[in-house]
Amino acid sequence: MRTRTRVELVRAAAKAREGAVGGEIITGANVESASYGLTCCAERVALFRALTSGKRDFVAVAVVARAAGGPMPCGACRQLLAEYAPKAKVWVADRRALRAVREFSVRELLPAAFVGVPAD
């Protein structure tokens, strides 16, 4: 497994939003593939880890990498956040400037998300 971008519910981000987080921190990292298309972003790795260990009701997802302004979640990650963590805050930060956390709602990142076909 190679890692380039790390996504964590990091203590630094939690401190930046002190009082907003009191629960468990579940981390993830990119799992990359030579075929690129099979690569799974750290956000989804962390979400899958949390879901498969029975976690629900997510408070926040912090996406941290060495990237100006912080790395924004891709479309696939936004879709899964809309389905499984719709009320979570999404914190994005450049790891070199963790105090400059930008906060988004999942709805801001994916308005009018597809979350299944409503039953009649």
Ligand SMILES: [Zn+2]
């Ligand atoms: Zn992604």
